[in-house]
Amino acid sequence: MPQLDGAVVAEWRHRGGELVELFAEARERLGGVAGVPLGPRPTVLVTAPEAVQHVLALRHDRYVKRSHRARMLIGDGVLAATGEAWQRQRKMLQAQFTGRGMRHYEQRIDAAARTAAARWAAYARTGEVFDLADEMRRFALDTIWRSLTGHPLDGRTERDLDSVAAVVTALPSLPAGVTAADGAVAADLARIDAVASRAIAAARDGAAGPDGPALLHVLLDAAANRPEYTDRLVRDELVTLLVAGHETTAGTLTWLYLLLDRHPEARERALAAGAEGSPERRQAVQAIVHETLRLHPSAWLLPRCATEDDVIAGYTVEAGTDVFVCPYLTHRDPVLWPDPERFDPERFTTAGRRPAHPGSYLPFGIGPRACLGLQFALREATTLLEHLLPAFAPGFRSVPRGAVFGLTARPDGATPVTLRA
Secondary structure, eight states: OOBOOHHHHHHHHHHTOOHHHHHHHHHHHHOSEEEOOOSSSOEEEEOSHHHHHIIIIITGGGEEOSOOTTHHHHTTSTTTOOHHHHHHHHHHHHGGGSTHHHHHHHHHHHHHHHHHHHHHHHHHHHTOOEEHHHHHHHHHHHHHHHHHHSSOOOHHHHHHTHHHHHHHHHGGGSOSSHHHHHHHTHHHHHHHHHHHHHHHHHHHTTOOOTTOOOHHHHHHHHHHHOTTOOHHHHHHHHHHHHHHHHHHHHHHHHHHHHHHHHOHHHHHHHHHTSSTTOHHHHHHHHHHHHHHHHHSOSOSOEEEEESSOEEETTEEEOTTOEEEEOHHHHTTOTTTSSSTTSOOGGGGTSTTSSOOSGGGOOTTOOSTTSOTTHHHHHHHHHHHHHHHTTTOEEEESOOOSSEEESSSEEESSOOEEEEEO
8 A cells, every 4th residue: 555655744743734634645646545654553544535435334343433532422322333333323314314314404593594594684773793603503503402302492591501502612632531631621621511401401300492392302212111221321322413513514504604705696696596495505505615615525534443354445554543534635536527626516507517326425424323413504594595585695704714623614714704685
C-alpha cells in the first residue's frame, strides 16, 4: 500500500495543521487508498468509492467502531452500540424513520418550521441582528424535541440543552483520561441528564403532548417489555437522538445559507422551478440541500477498526488497523465531481451529472450503519426552506473564514445576519 512520507506528517505536526489537511495531502499524492503514519497502529485513509463501499457496506462486519468519541455524552445509545446490542437497538428504531413512521412526524416538522418562519418575520420587521447558526440550531432542536416528546421546545429546555453544543464542541480537546474528560464537562452533562430525566418522567406520567405519543413513548414501551431497555439505556437513546437529531441538521442549514449568500442565483433558480408546494420546487430545494451536503457532509470522517486481515482495493490491511473513511474528500474528488469546489445544485437535478457509484456520495454514510435519521433530516431541511426561501433574504454582517473539523465540520466563527422580506 502506498504510504505518505513520514517527513510530510512531521511537517504537518510542526505547523499544527488540521487532520483534514493531512488527509487531503495523502489523497492528492497517493490516491483513494493510502497509508498515513499517525501513531503506533497502522492507519489507512479511504476515499475511493469502491473502497468506501467495501469498508462500510460489503465488509462492514470486519470494520467496526473502536469507541465512539461522544460516548461520555450518548452512552450506549445506538450510535455508540456495537454487536448484538446495536442490532437490537437499530431494528427497534428503524421503523420510526422510514415509511409510515416518517409520516407520523411530518406535522411536527411543519409546526417547527412555521414557528421558525414566524420568528424570521419578526426579525424582518424589526431589523434585529441575530446569529444564523444559533437560529438554525433552535429550529432543529425544536423539531427533534417535538418528535421525541410531542411538545414544542420550551425556554428552560432550550437553555439547558445549550450544554449539548458545549460538550460536542469540547470533545476534540478534552483530556485523554476518562475521569478527567468527564470532569471537564461534568456540569454540562448534569444539565443534559436533568433534561432527560424531566422528559422521561413526564412521558411516564402520560404527558403525550398535543400531537399524541412520540419517540420517547416508543422507548418507554420497549422498556416495559424488554429487560435490556433499562432506565439508563432509555436515557442514552433519548440523548443520542437529541444530539444526532439537531446538531448535524443545524450545521447543514448554516452552511447552506452561507453558500446561498455567495450564490444567490441558486435560490432564484429553485424558486423559479415551480409553484409553491409543487414537486418541481421541492426537487429544486432538495438539490440545494444535497449540494450543501456534498460540500459539507454531516459526518466528514467515519473512523473504523479492522477486526481481521482483509484486502481493500488490492492492498492488504492487517487486523487492528485504523481505517478512516473520509466523505469530505470523496465528495471533493475531481474525478468523481468535476469542478468539485463549485456550488452547483444542478448536479442533483440533471441526468448524468452525479456519479452513479454508491460510494461516491455518502453525507450520512452507507451500509448498515448509515444514519438512521437520513430521511428525517432531509424532510426537516426541505420543509424549513420551503417556508423561508420565498419569504426572506438574509444579509450577513460577516462570514466565517473557514471550518473547524471536530466531531462535525462547523463554520469557524459567528454568522450575524439581518433579514429583508
